[in-house]
Amino acid sequence: MDEKDLQIFLTLAETGNLTRTAEKLYLAQPTLSKRLQNLESELGATLFLRSKHGVTLTPAGEAARETFLHTTKDFEDLRERLQKGRGIVSGTLRIATSIDYSTYRLPEVLAQYTTHYPEVKLQIYSEHSRECVRQMQTGRPHIAIMRGECEWDEGKLLLERESVCLIRNKTNADTPLEELRYIDRDANPEHQSMKARWLMEHKLEPSSILNVEGLSTCVAMVKAGLGWSIVPEICLSYFDGIAEPLFFADGTPLTRSTYLLYRRREAELPQVRAFIQTVCERENIPSPVPRV
Structure with missing residues (x-):
């Protein structure tokens, strides 16, 4: 079992569809199915129930998902700590953004950000604003950019x-x-x-x-x-x-207001801090976090 197996499992658990998972991960479907079979064999448990409508997690699969989510995050945290020690802004940056912002503002922000921080791996989730807030509450993204008003007890920055x-x-x-x-x-x-x-x-x-x-x-x-x-x-x-x-x-x-939401503890991560600074520079507003 390696990180790729964890990625395959978690993506399939999210999509519930082998074909979409294979396309999303750029894998041939037979390769994906073989790796899943090997994973189930290694763990000695059936993780998914297959049907013509897709796949669903078994109780063993639900337990595995919780463990794999923590394991994946532990790997990411370790890499970020090691890169931070080397003075390189890298790691993964997960952003949940409203559909309107991702269409009309985000591309230019990311163009500037990736020019300065090419080592950062980006994961962008484009959703309705309410879903962006919900995802932040579950702890999945590092940052959410949403439109309208919302309750948020952590870092909240008015962009526009x-x-x-x-x-x-x-x-x-x-x-x-x-x-x-x-x-x-x-x-x-x-x-x-x-x-x-x-x-x-x-x-x-x-x-x-x-x-x-x-x-x-x-x-x-x-x-x-x-x-x-x-x-x-x-x-x-x-x-x-x-x-x-x-x-x-x-x-x-x-x-209509646009806000950037973040958790103060995660704003200590260099890639998160750098993104907040980039957005603030573009909007010509003070940054709530120190420079990287």
């Missing part, structure tokens, strides 16, 4: 508070909103509630609504002249239509 805008195509500039199609997308409950309040306060009840999935799709529909929408400013860098920041009836602006 952007405007929420009404957008439309220039060809629709003089057309009353009531005569245009409203393009909506599913967002988290906090953002949906904010949009609903603004619509209600401004007595807008769209008669025609187009529901789409994804912020980029929403903006593309507006650019094509299909209607108007309410979106956060993060997605408007290349939007060439009309964008108007919105305000509630009492004058309060509609905004």
